[in-house]
Amino acid sequence: MDVLSDAITSMRTGRPHAGRTEQHGSWGVRFPDSEGAGFHVVLQGTCWMLPSDGEPIALGPGDVVFMPHGRGHGLADSPHTPLAAFRGSLPGPFAEDAASADAASPDTDGAADAGADRRPRPDTLLLCGAYFLDRARPHPLLGELPQALHIPARLGRHPELRSAVELLGGELERARPGTSAVLTSLLDMLLLYVLRAWYEERSGHMSTGWAAALHDRAVSEALRAIHRDPAHPWTVETLGQAAGLSRAAFARRFTALAGQPPLAYLTWWRMTVAARLLRESELPLRAVAERTGYASEFAFAKAFKREYGVAPGGYRRHGQESAGALAATSLAQR
Numbered sequence: 645m646d647v648l649s650d651a652i653t654s655m656r657t658g659r660p661h662a663g664r665t666e667q668h669g670s671w672g673v674r675f676p677d678s679e680g681a682g683f684h685v686v687l688q689g690t691c692w693m694l695p696s697d698g699e700p701i702a703l704g705p706g707d708v709v710f711m712p713h714g715r716g717h718g719l720a721d722s723p724h725t726p727l728a729a730f731r732g733s734l735p736g737p738f739a740e741d742a743a744s745a746d747a748a749s750p751d752t753d754g755a756a757d758a759g760a761d762r763r764p765r766p767d768t769l770l771l772c773g774a775y776f777l778d779r780a781r782p783h784p785l786l787g788e789l790p791q792a793l794h795i796p797a798r799l800g801r802h803p804e805l806r807s808a809v810e811l812l813g814g815e816l817e818r819a820r821p822g823t824s825a826v827l828t829s830l831l832d833m834l835l836l837y838v839l840r841a842w843y844e845e846r847s848g849h850m851s852t853g854w855a856a857a858l859h860d861r862a863v864s865e866a867l868r869a870i871h872r873d874p875a876h877p878w879t880v881e882t883l884g885q886a887a888g889l890s891r892a893a894f895a896r897r898f899t900a901l902a903g904q905p906p907l908a909y910l911t912w913w914r915m916t917v918a919a920r921l922l923r924e925s926e927l928p929l930r931a932v933a934e935r936t937g938y939a940s941e942f943a944f945a946k947a948f949k950r951e952y953g954v955a956p957g958g959y960r961r962h963g964q965e966s967a968g969a970l971a972a973t974s975l976a977q978r
Contacts, residue, residue: 647858647867648839651783654916660831662773664816666766667691672720674727680774683710683838684719685809689768694718694727695792706797706806710838712789714777721768771813775835781916784903785854786839793842802844805837857901862887866898866906874914875937880906915951918944922956923963929956 664687675682684693686703693701693709696716700723703709711717718727795802812830815823846855857863866887870878883906884894898906914936921932933944948956 647785647864647871648836648843650871650913651785652835652839654781654783654920655777655779655786656775657778658776659828660773660775660835662771662812662816662827662831664813665770665772667721667768667770668764668766670721670725671768672718672722672725672727673730674718675716675730677716678714678774679777679779680714681710681712681777682714682774683708683772683834685709685771685813687769687771687809687813688766690721691768691770692720692723693792693794694720694723698791701792701794703794704797706809708793708795708797708805708809708838708841710793710795710842711791712786712793713791714779715791717792719770771809771816773831775831781919783916785858788853789842793838795838795841795845802837802841805834805841808834808837852901852903854902857898860897860901862889862894863898863901866894867902867909870906870910870913874910874917875935877937878907878910883910911947911951914938915948918948918956919952919959922960932956 667689684703686705686707688705690702690704693703694717695701701709720727795805797806808830812827812834815826815830843855843858857867866883869876869883869886876882880895881891883898884891887894887898889897895906898909902909904912918932918936921927921935925932927935929944930941933939933941936944938944938947945956948959952959954962
């Protein structure tokens with residue numbers, strides 16, 4: 645995988661949610677803090693996004709706003725409209741995990757379409773959704789994002805993002821066979837396209853940080869090498885060779901852009917990969933150690949405990965117990 649895909653994969657849990665919302669006249673909704681990352685897309689009309697801190701953001705047709713940290717916020721027809729508490733479900737440890745939960749049911753006799761034709765045309769039509777994220781170990785690429793990412797619709801800009809929005813809106817308008825699987829894939833695509841668009845727009849305005857790192861040829865080559873093969877016995881010199889720079893020049897450049905030395909990031913990523921393997925696979929500890937660049941199980945266990953404060957076996961048992969409790973709770977609620 646590439647760095648952006650890996651960063652998302654390292655934090656994503658569960659399946660995302662999405663649904664269409666119609667608003668008429670004067671309206672305002674306040675969304676509380678949540679464990680997930682939310683997004684809103686304006687399909688029709690206009691509205692305002694009201695961050696918990698900062699200036700209101702005007703949204704028009706085709707605009708996308710993404711809240712990566714789950715901070716509370718408001719949506720309204722005007723910055724001055726009072727906000728009512730949101731009464732729907734938000735991402736959480738026991739929320740329903742069906743991506744199509746809010747999609748309309750398929751018609752059987754055309755009655756639903758006939759009823760829809762009689763409803764007044766909404767002033768604002770929104771596509772809203774959320775992703776489950778594990779915030780225990782956020783990737784720095786996502787950690788540096790602001791409270792709200794606003795990507796305005798611009799002619800000729802980010803065509804892939806616009807296409808994903810159109811496809812997602814169409815699937816949510818009327819459920820059909822395969823909708824659940826299609827929605828999950830489209831929501832994954834939407835998240836990647838949103839972040840790609842944001843980093844592309846910021847790359848020319850940032851001299852440091854991950855927006856600059858991803859678009860710096862030398863540093864991005866080194867990052868790709870680390871993510872492509874974290875088990876390789878990388879050194880600053882060999883990473884510099886992959887980047888096409890001398891050892892000293894590469895170390896300075898990587899640290900300035902990524903905010904940490906290259907080997908510090910390599911260790912951080914190896915431990916992140918190891919944690920995911922422990923949670924999601926039954927690989928023996930020896931195999932996990934080999935896949936993350938450690939010559940012995942002992943050396944791996946020592947490094948892992950230093951990073952997480954618990955031995956790899958204990959971490960795996962805790963993850964399995966948490967997954968079992970989650971499954972039992974989910975079954976009890978059905």
